[in-house]
Amino acid sequence: MSFFNEKNFDFVMATAVLLVLAIPVGIANIYLGYFIGEGPCTLCWWERIGMVVVGVAGILILRYGLKARYIAAVLFGAAYGIFMTLRQASFSLYRDVGMGFGGDIFGAHTYTWGILVYWVVVVAMGLMMLFAKDKVVSGDIARSDTRIKPLNAYSKFVIALSLFVILSNAVQALISAGIPPYSGKGDPERISLNNTWTSGVWKRFEQPFSFVGANVVEDPFIAGEPKDISVKFNSDPSAGAFTDVKPALSVKNSFPLPFETKGIFGKGVTSGLAYNAKNDTFGISNTEGGVYFTDANFKEIAHAIIDKPNGRNIKKAVASTFVGDMLVTTGFNKTTFAVKPAQNVDAYHEWRYFRESTGGLESAWKFDRPAILTIRAKKQYVLTLAKDPQSTYMYMITVPNERSKNLILIKVDSKDKMLSGETIVTSGLALKEKRDLKDYYVTAGDIVGGKFLAYSKNYNTLLVIDLADAKVVDAYAMPQIGDISGMAIKGGSIYALAHKDSKVNVVELNNPLAQ
Known part of the structure; x- marks a missing residue:
């Protein structure tokens, strides 16, 4: 039975x-x-x-x-x-x-x-x-x-x-x-x-019907990528929200980037730029996971291409900054990775993390790719990452999309790679009637003296944002040098990576905050 x-x-x-x-x-x-x-x-x-x-x-x-x-x-x-x-x-x-x-x-x-x-x-x-x-x-x-x-x-x-x-x-x-x-x-x-x-x-x-709901937004504009987006840009600084914009920064020098950056499978475009004052070197990123270390004259010293498909999805790597000797790079989805020079590199870790390496580089966080979880900026992407030299914090600025328009300053502790604050950027300058900052589109920036110098492709304007209260305290017109994907401050100069006519130029500009 x-x-x-x-x-x-x-x-x-x-x-x-x-x-x-x-x-x-x-x-x-x-x-x-x-x-x-x-x-x-x-x-x-x-x-x-x-x-x-x-x-x-x-x-x-x-x-x-x-x-x-x-x-x-x-x-x-x-x-x-x-x-x-x-x-x-x-x-x-x-x-x-x-x-x-x-x-x-x-x-x-x-x-x-x-x-x-x-x-x-x-x-x-x-x-x-x-x-x-x-x-x-x-x-x-x-x-x-x-x-x-x-x-x-x-x-x-x-x-x-x-x-x-x-x-x-x-x-x-x-x-x-x-x-x-x-x-x-x-x-x-x-x-x-x-x-x-x-x-x-x-x-x-x-309401309009959608299979994906509110958690999917359009990918951001990336300089150098041949992809159309719905956002339309105006290159006239005077058409922006500010009643008064200071004259354009002067160009000190301009020259082609001496090498072509590549990411996994030889793909991607040049994106982020960072400066390491400790040893007078630059770091450059590629949207498909390539990272390059150069000398003061932008001559390549070393490079590596991360194993992008294996691990947290970083989408496109868009911005970089130095934390000590470590080059930290973020995808536009706020997922980060870090590469640093090293004397003795473990062969397995080098193979495990990199698809390609010239040697002498290692993953600073091993196999971790910290994702910065936000609240106010949850439905927005970023195109910037900059370390404040006077603190342990890194900062990002959001770009607007069809669902969320706020310009949000994101504060991240570089020690634990976690969110420390989010603030909607406001204006300390006079604005035109019925205008706000929501259509400024920040694609590059760097920090000096407690100020975030943030370049907006829309209205071709350099915003000076006070980190203490997230207010725009100054605005400068920018020269027509192309689509800027990265910026780094070195003393009295701002170095920018500018994409124009399918080429990448390094443009040295006058730093308006230089003492």
Whole structure:
């Protein structure tokens, strides 16, 4: 006699219905709802619906046997429920410890329990199918007729309790959400007989439909890359937001970059520029992971190409800065990596991290590529990275896109590579009527004397931003030298990498802040 006979199978199935529908939905409905007064949000209702579908399918299996249509209903209900619980949990799982929506049960919020419940449903159904070798149990799957099974007392109790919970949920839904065209709410009030019904949810259908939602934005403009973007640029400094812009910086010198930078598979364009005052050298990056160290005359000393596909995705490497002798580079998605000179390089680590190297270089952070997690700037990319020589902090500035327009100064501690602050950049200068800084598009910059000299491609303007209060305290017109991808300050000069006519030039400009 098989242990998993029809009697034992029915006991397991009834217990599953009890654990999936009656107990969790009952606790949420009766205890949290009627006793605590916690109002279910729209996603909560959808998650409960998934549990009801799974539970009702289990009841039908108890009554009519293990038929394919009921198995499908269980799995479809579980798939629907997993999607909804993951969707709701994604709003809170990234938050700090102890945070969440609504009350918790045994230390976990209801949507977190939902993930576990639905996962267990899928696993349990798989195990039941695997061990359902009893002829009567397995025979129901292939039956074309309907077999009405007798119910034992335990099954009747579970079914009665489950139907009561379903009815109670229907009453609670009517009280809190109402009848069509009224609907549930994302942030509901407590359960009450006071009428708070709303039909505002239907206004969402007026918004443009998108498969990707708000978390996908257009890639930023990258100097030298032949890619069109929706943002249109104006090269006239006087067309910007400031009522007054100081005269253009003078060009001291200009010459072609003596070598061609390359990234993985020989691809990419020259992007970031950094200066190391300690040993009078420059660092240059390529969008596809190439990093180059040069002398004061931009003659190559060493280079390496990181193993870009293996590890955190850095998208395109767009900006670099020196932290000591370490050249830190960021992708436009705020994911960073670092390379530094070294005397004794471990052969395995060199092979593991680099696709190509001239030698004498190593990954400063081994296999780590720290991602800078932001809050205000979450939906924006960056094209800049600069280290403040007077502190341990590095700074980035966001570029606007179709979903978020703010110019945000991001502060990162170079010691732990974590976010230390975010501030929306404001203007300390007079602005034209009904104008702001939201359309300035910063593609390069460097820091000196507590000021971030940030170049905006839109309006071809050099912004001087005070790091202490994130205010623009000066603005200079820039000469027409091409698309600037990187800037580095060396004494009385600003060195810029300018892309023009498919060539990269090093342009030396007068530093307006030089003493």
